[in-house]
Amino acid sequence: GQQLNQSPQSMFIQEGEDVSMNCTSSSIFNTWLWYKQDPGEGPVLLIALYKAGELTSNGRLTAQFGITRKDSFLNISASIPSDVGIYFCAGFIQGAQKLVFGQGTRLTINP
Amino acid sequence: GAVVSQHPSRVICKSGTSVKIECRSLDFQATTMFWYRQFPKQSLMLMATSNEGSKATYEQGVEKDKFLINHASLTLSTLTVTSAHPEDSSFYICSATSLGSYGYTFGSGTRLTVV
Numbered sequence: 001g002q003q004l005n006q007s008p009q010s011m012f013i014q015e016g017e018d019v020s021m022n023c024t025s026s027s028i029f030n031t032w033l034w035y036k037q038d039p040g041e042g043p044v045l046l047i048a049l050y051k052a053g054e055l056t057s058n059g060r061l062t063a064q065f066g067i068t069r070k071d072s073f074l075n076i077s078a079s080i081p082s083d084v085g086i087y088f089c090a091g092f093i094q095g096a097q098k099l100v101f102g103q104g105t106r107l108t109i110n111p
Numbered sequence: 112g113a114v115v116s117q118h119p120s121r122v123i124c125k126s127g128t129s130v131k132i133e134c135r136s137l138d139f140q141a142t143t144m145f146w147y148r149q150f151p152k153q154s155l156m157l158m159a160t161s162n163e164g165s166k167a168t169y170e171q172g173v174e175k176d177k178f179l180i181n182h183a184s185l186t187l188s189t190l191t192v193t194s195a196h197p198e199d200s201s202f203y204i205c206s207a208t209s210l211g212s213y214g215y216t217f218g219s220g221t222r223l224t225v226v
Contacts, residue, residue, distance in 0.1 A: 033215070042117070042204045042217035043155070088154065090215075097143060099206075099215055101154045 003027075006089050006102030014110050015079060021087060021105040022073040029091030032065050032072040033099065037086045046087075047074070076107075084109050113139050115207050117218025124195055124225055132190045132221045134205030141207035144188035145215070146180060149202040161188050195225040 006023045013019060023032070031050050035043035047058050049065035049072060056063055063074045076083055089102040114137040124130050134144055143162050147155040159175075161167040161182035169175045177199075179191040188207075192199055204220040 035217075040202075040220065040222065042115075042206075042220045044217070045214070048214070098145065098157060098160055100157075103154050106152075 004089055004091055004100055004102035006105055008105060009103065010106040010108070012108045012110065013079060015081060017079055019076040019079055019083070019107060020073060021089075022071060023089035023091075023102045024071040025091060026070065027091075028069040029100075030069070030094045031092035032063070033090040033092065034061075034063050034072070034074045035088045035090060037088060037104075039085075043088060079107075079109055081109055081111060083107060113207075113209075113214060113216040115141075115205065115216045115218045117205055117221055119221060120219060121222045122224070124223070126196055126225055127194055129191055129193045130195055130223060132192075132203055132205075132223075134188045134190070134207065134218050136186045136207045136216070139207075139209050140185035141188070142185065142210040143208050144182055145206045145208075146178070146188075146190050147204045147206070149204060149220075151202075155204060158190075192223065195223070197225045199223065200225045 004023050004025050033048050034046045037043045047063040052069045053067050054065040060077045086104045086106050088104045090099040116135045118133045146158045149155050157170050158173045159167045159169045159180050161180050163182050163185050167180035182188040202220050206215045206217040208215050
């Protein structure tokens with residue numbers, strides 16, 4: 001079945017640094033989504049990408065939908081303590097009407 | 112924006128008992144709801160997809176008789192863990208979407224502990 005490979009699995013950075021994470025797949029997805037999950041909570045949507053090549057920003061977050069439709073990246077600029085959490089990419093399988101999730105990137109920030 | 116309410120947030124139950132988890136879409140009609148299971152430090156694993164008024168579609172390896180899903184209305188889906196055992200302890204999360212939408216809104220999750 002479809003799988004998403006997300007990297008890195010974890011990141012330890014200093015406050016103020018920029019962050020970059022990405023997802024790749026052997027399958028084509030119609031939509032890429034990026035979520036953030038805080039401990040004990042459900043994922044919250046950060047950015048949705050609907051077209052190949054699309055570059056979308058949400059505040060300090062920027063994400064791009066790869067041209068091949070098989071990859072996406074998320075950048076966070078000037079990290080702050082509240083950015084700590086687990087970030088998941090997700091691909092939408094249109095025919096099956098469901099999301100496939102990456103393994104997650106755990107972000108830790110040292111003040 | 113779309114809001115999904117999940118209840119309870121935490122539940123502790125004894126082995127052999129059943130537990131029901133509710134997922135409600137508060138401000139939109141959820142034609143499709145999804146139930147996920149998440150183990151510590153792991154990703155979300157889709158358990159089943161439910162469409163309003165029809166039987167749920169379970170992912171491979173998920174026991175439909177153990178995890179009963181009901182989606183009787185456009186705003187409510189329930190997951191019942193029957194005859195729970197300690198290995199069923201996990202974080203269960205629902206999400207909901209409406210017809211034609213690519214937006215998936217997640218509930219806040221339910222931490223189930225079976226003792």
